[in-house]
Amino acid sequence: MAELKEELKGKIIEVLNLEDVAVEDIQDDDALFGDGLGLDSIDALELIVLMDKEYGIKLSDPKQGKSIFQSVQTMADYIAANRTK
Amino acid sequence: MKKTAYINGIGAVTAQGVWSERLLADATELQQSIAPVQHPSYKEMISPAMVRRMSNGIKMGIYASQQALDEAEIAMPDAIVAGTGLGCLEDSEKFLRNVLDNDEQFLTPTAFIQSTHNTVASQIALRLQCKAYNFTYVHRSVSFESALLDALLQLQSGKATHILAGASDEISDHTYSLLQQIGYIKQDGIQESVKNSTSVGVNYSEGAVFFGLSTNKMAHTYAEIVDVRIQNDVNQVQLKDFVALFLQENNVAIEEVDALILGINGDIESDQYYTHLLADFDAVPTVYYKHLIGQFDSSSAFGLAVASQLLKHQELPKQLFWQEQERKNFRYVLLYNQFKGKDHSLVLLRAC
Amino acid sequence: MPSGVAITGMGIISSIGQSVEENWHSLVREKHGISRVENFTTTHVDDIMVGEIKLTNEELIYRLGLPETNTFTRTALLGLCAAKEAVDQAGILDMQTYRTGLISSTSVGGMDFTERYFYDYLTEPALQRYITSHDAGDSTHKIADYLGLQGFVTTISTACSSAANAIMMGARLIQSGRLDRVIVGGADALSKFTINGFKTLMILSDGLCQPFDQHRKGLNLGEAAAYLVLESAEVVQKENKKVLAYLAGYGNANDAFHQTASSEDGEGAFLAMQKALKVAGLQATDIDYVNVHGTATPNNDLSEGRALIRIFGNQMPPFSSTKAFTGHTLAAAAAIEAVYSILALQRETAFANLNFETPMEEFVLIPETETKLTPIRKVLSNSFGFGGNCSTLIFSES
Structure with missing residues (x-):
């Protein structure tokens, strides 16, 4: 799980072009949207593609993302339970 | 008004x-x-x-x-x-x-x-x-x-x-x-x-x-925009009238144009038009700028910046002149640009 | 502007018809033009529905009598079909009689060819003649050349409000006395580029779109072109022209909220409608029918609905989105809907908002669900695009 979370942080930084953010800067429970990392709805769509491409998880409704993308922790939990690759 | x-x-x-x-x-x-x-x-x-x-x-x-x-x-x-x-x-x-x-x-x-x-x-x-x-x-x-x-x-x-x-x-x-x-x-x-x-x-x-x-003039205002004209197609024969009509509609005589700022870009197909126009303005200082900033679709916007600087300071560095002619005062400046004979534009500026 | 700018011609090609009359018949008979993609291949063929014009490029080329070696992209072909009809209807025989302009609009331009030959261009000399057909100005040039128009020609691209802005600029050039006559509108062909782009935004419906419905799932893309001919009062009088309708008001504002999404309270849309009413010198209560933007995405219809309520309060006039007929035709949409607005005025008909079943829970806004005959003197038409670009046009009867 720790490994998955590290990997996830790196991928988030990469796909969202978070130039000034390092893996160490993101805590497992930090909010990704709003006050935390400050991501927005376009980022949510980027994360949906990341879930599909890297872990074979298809989310058809952007609203589903809301609970899954709360933090790196919630994302990792969801991926661990649902991944197909 | x-x-x-x-x-x-x-x-x-x-x-x-x-x-x-x-x-x-x-x-x-x-x-x-x-x-x-x-x-x-x-x-x-x-x-x-x-x-x-x-x-x-x-x-x-x-x-x-x-x-x-x-x-x-x-x-x-x-x-x-x-x-x-x-x-x-x-x-x-x-x-x-x-x-x-x-x-x-x-x-x-x-x-x-x-x-x-x-x-x-x-x-x-x-x-x-x-x-x-x-x-x-x-x-x-x-x-x-x-x-x-x-x-x-x-x-x-x-x-x-x-x-x-x-x-x-x-x-x-x-x-x-x-x-x-x-x-x-x-x-x-x-x-x-x-x-x-x-x-x-x-x-x-x-x-x-x-x-x-x-619409308000400031102490450091560069110039006044008098008019802008755009036309999709003008052939070399029509060019003279295209320019003359534009000036006439703005009550400016050809002799009153103190400088021409042209979009000469080094493409011999495009540049024929400028050569053609210059024949009617042979005693007028002529400025070019694409040798410094290159050609791209909207590069003529830089021509307006050059013209603005000329009218504000009444001079330009030597390397901007295609042909230099003696002028004491720059009051009216005419910009002309096109690409391969299409999309011609004229912009007339006046010093403040 | 007491009476507005005269509209003396209109032309259209869409998935519900290849002329103004054909579009009218489909509208009143409530016959939509939404289907699967047939003209090109896409892996999403079974996931989406589109407003595709069932004519191949070859058929369009034949219809227009173009030489085989032309470099018309589909956008240019559609644009020319519609522009030609508009010019014919306006009875223009000689483009050079008056100072005539053309302001077109497109979002994809020649993308349909670029996406086909993107890599092949480098190795296939025979295809290279299409390279300069990519940019947005290309289709406009081709239309002007075909019509023999020498004058003010330009192109606007502000995403899905583009054609409204072309119409607006045309009107202002006439009002300022710079032009006597101007052909205004827009054209957009379907392309893989836009289909995939909207797909990534997850706003494409897998079925027929349902504007202003509680259960709306997104939009259907479409392709189309439409143009109007605007003429000055002097030309109208001198030539004794029949005026189809007047463009009475127009407004453009920016939502300045998000690159793609509309704000919660529809601020940009509200400002655009407010400006257009002011230019027309009208009150909201003067409007008899609203052709809404109504893309059927969850975000647009909610935002637009709120803006409509801010303008019209509890006196919302009959309204409908005609995008369930044509799909969302992007840059052309406002021109398509301008033609429909003028038809609504001329024939006193509010069009149906197809596929509507359940009112949205956020407010009480019920669109017209059937073709309705009703006195219509003023029509307001909305078009909004990416980048917060919001435009409103108001048409009045002649």
């Missing part, structure tokens, strides 16, 4: 760096077929949250627009009018490659969102929180002049007091290769300046140029 439109601020990001009073004097002539812009640091101007998604064209546009607004002391324009020939090419190409290379799978939205032609104007609005009129013209070499005409209509009719008007175009690899393939851009290895060019094609570049325009 018709109001007067003044140029009160200029901003630019070009192959010679960003706009400053020294830019023209310090510029060196381009000799290569492609010259990317010299980017400033954007960090101070654009927040990290916004800049992370922006292509170069958007960053350039924002930088140039803020420079223009600052100089014109405009906090919030009544309209934002932009021009671009090819739009946000980097993102268009990036998204298209993704579509083609991945068989329409695993595509992400960012590049698509930023690929729309009005991205620069809308990102400027978003950053300024400007809810005013927001237009983008996309018509090859009159993209900028269309935006300028739109701004002029609004200022002269009193519909707006302060307008941000400008243009930007960015280079991207694939489009560049294609344009080179069909001879629009000079071949690799050809080292010709605009003046000594003997081949078709241009030295290509990119850039963003914006203006803060207002």
Whole structure:
């Protein structure tokens, strides 16, 4: 799980072009949207593609993302339970 | 009563760096077929949250627009009018490659969102929180002049007091290769300046140029925009009348034109038109600028910056003159631009 | 502007018809033009529905009598079909009699060819003639050349509000006395580029779109072109022209909220409608029918609905989105809907908002669900695009 979370942080930084953010800067429970990392709805769509491409998880409704993308922790939990690759 | 439109601020990001009073004097002539812009640091101007998604064209546009607004002391324009020939090419190409290379799978939205032609104007609005009129013209070499005409209509009719008007175009690899393939851009290895060019094609570049325009005159106002004219087609025989009619409609005699600013770009097909026009203006100082900033669809916007500087300071560095003639006073300046005989534009400026 | 700018011609090609009359018949008979993609291949063929014009490029070329070696992209072909009809209807025989302009608009331009030959261009000399057909100005040039128009020609691209802005600029050029006559509108062809782009935003419906419905799932893309001919009062009088309708008001504003999404309270849309009413010198209560933008995305219809309520309060006039007929035709949409607005005026008919079943829970806004004959003197038409670009046009009867 720790490994998955590290990997996830790196991928988030990469796909969202978070130039000034390092893996160490993101805590497992930090909010990704709003006050935390400050991501927005376009980022949510980027994360949906990341879930599909890297872990074979298809989310058809952007609203589903809301609970899954709360933090790196919630994302990792969801991926661990649902991944197909 | 018709109001007067003044140029009160200029901003630019070009192959010679960003706009400053020294830019023209310090510029060196381009000799290569492609010259990317010299980017400033954007960090101070654009927040990290916004800049992370922006292509170069958007960053350039924002930088140039803020420079223009600052100089014109405009906090919030009544309209934002932009021009671009090819739009946000980097993102268009990036998204298209993704579509083609991945068989329409695993595509992400960012590049698509930023690929729309009005991205620069809308990102400027978003950053300024400007809810005013927001237009983008996309018509090859009159993209900028269309935006300028739109701004002029609004200022002269009193519909707006302060307008941000400008243009930007960015280079991207694939489009560049294609344009080179069909001879629009000079071949690799050809080292010709605009003046000594003997081949078709241009030295290509990119850039963003914006203006803060207002109906109020300031102590540092550059010039007054008298009129703008655009026409899709003018043949070389009609050119004389096209120019004469424009001047006549503005009650300016040909002899009153104190300088011509031409879009001469080193493409022998395009440049014939300028040679033709010069025959009627042989005693007039003639200025060119694309030897310094290259050709791109909206590069003529830089011509307006050069003209503004000439009228404000009544002089220009020597390297801007195509033909130098004795003139004491520069009152009326006429800009003329076209590309391969299409999309002709005339802009008439008057000193303040 | 007491009466507005005269409209003396209109032309259209869409998935519900290849002329003004054909579009009218489909509208009143409530016959939509939404289907699967047939003209090109896409891996999303079974996931989406589109408003595709069932004519191949070859058929369009034949119809227009173009030489085989032309470099018309689909956008240019569609644009020319519609522009030609508009010019014919306006009875223009000689383009050079008056100072005539053309302001077109497009979002994809020649992308349909670029996406086909993007890599092949480098190796296939025979295809290279299409390279310069990519940019947005190309289709406008081709239309001007075909019509023999020498004058003010330009192109606007502000995403899905583009054609409204072309119409607006045309009107202002006439009002300022710079032009006597101007052809205004827009054209956009379907392309893989836009289909995939909207797909990544997850706003494409897998079925028929349902504007202003509680259960709407997104939009259907479409392709189309439409143009109007605007003429000055002097030309109308001198030539004794029949005026189809007047463009009474127009407004453009920016939502300045988000690069693609509309704000919660529809501020940009509200400002655009407010400006247009002011230019027309009208009150909200003067409007008899609203052709809404109504893309059927969750975000647009909610935002636009709120803006409509801010303008019209509890006196919302009959309204409908005609995008369930044509799909969302992007840069052309406002021109398509301008033609429909003029038809609504001429024939006193409010069109049906197809596929509507359940009112949205956020407010009470019920669109017309059937073709309705009703006195219509003023029509307001909305078009909004990416980058917060919001435009409103108001048409009045002649």
